[in-house]
Amino acid sequence: MRLALYQMEVVPGHPGKAMGKVESWIESLENTDIAVMPEMWNTSYTLDRLEELADENGRREVEFLQRLARDHHINIIGGSIAVKKHGRHYNESVIVNRKGEVIYQYDKIHLVPMLDEPKYLTAGDQFGIFEIDSEKMGVIICYDLRFPELSRQLALEGAEIIYVVAEWPVERMDHFAALLKARAIENQCYIAACNAAGECEGTVFGGRSMVISPSGEVMAEAGTDEETLITEIDIEVSRRIRQSIPVFESRRTDLY
Numbered sequence: 001m002r003l004a005l006y007q008m009e010v011v012p013g014h015p016g017k018a019m020g021k022v023e024s025w026i027e028s029l030e031n032t033d034i035a036v037m038p039e040m041w042n043t044s045y046t047l048d049r050l051e052e053l054a055d056e057n058g059r060r061e062v063e064f065l066q067r068l069a070r071d072h073h074i075n076i077i078g079g080s081i082a083v084k085k086h087g088r089h090y091n092e093s094v095i096v097n098r099k100g101e102v103i104y105q106y107d108k109i110h111l112v113p114m115l116d117e118p119k120y121l122t123a124g125d126q127f128g129i130f131e132i133d134s135e136k137m138g139v140i141i142c143y144d145l146r147f148p149e150l151s152r153q154l155a156l157e158g159a160e161i162i163y164v165v166a167e168w169p170v171e172r173m174d175h176f177a178a179l180l181k182a183r184a185i186e187n188q189c190y191i192a193a194c195n196a197a198g199e200c201e202g203t204v205f206g207g208r209s210m211v212i213s214p215s216g217e218v219m220a221e222a223g224t225d226e227e228t229l230i231t232e233i234d235i236e237v238s239r240r241i242r243q244s245i246p247v248f249e250s251r252r253t254d255l256y
């Protein structure tokens, strides 16, 4: 399974320009099964302007991703987008399969106090897994990475790849790298983390998107600027490690 991660330099407050960049990027990909994008790629952290910038139900961006997926026959982990629903704003991940069908939508459940998300956004209240080419996968959004219970639950539901879509600030990249590795090792799954590059309202995003194997090996890592990271993964590796080190069976659910 060939993944392409778009460590996109953000275009704050210009969804149309951001969509133009994404379209050119998808057109440039060859022989790719799954394209992965970063968090809030349509607006970045222009939270006080979301009433003006976010589209109702994210229709503009969702229909755009559906068209790209269909035209280029590619599965898209659509990072996350700022959307408007029932007069509220959400940070929503959208997954589209290569037929152009929306197969999963997830509203970020852990809102970031350090970026004022709770002031401007409403938190989601559900999550689950989805399937691409019969493989089970999950997606979490940025700050969600700090809550191991969420990734563990996705792994218990069968996820063998967890995508982390992020706009992780440069100051805390050591946390990002350590937490990604921990989530891969403890859940014995691939972690494909797509961070943003560039800057929005004084926050600089640290890049360093990476793909980590189920045994914690960093298989590919980007630099700090805009870049595409390409990796081939084999889901069988996750199954083999789960058999050889059976942590899921050794859990003491009677004690915790």
Ligand SMILES: O=C(O)CCC(=O)C(=O)O
Binding pocket: 039, 112, 115, 141, 142, 143, 144, 146, 166, 167, 168, 169, 172, 175
């Ligand atoms: O947890 C962090 O340090 C960064 C979180 C973040 O930037 C986000 O969720 O957008």
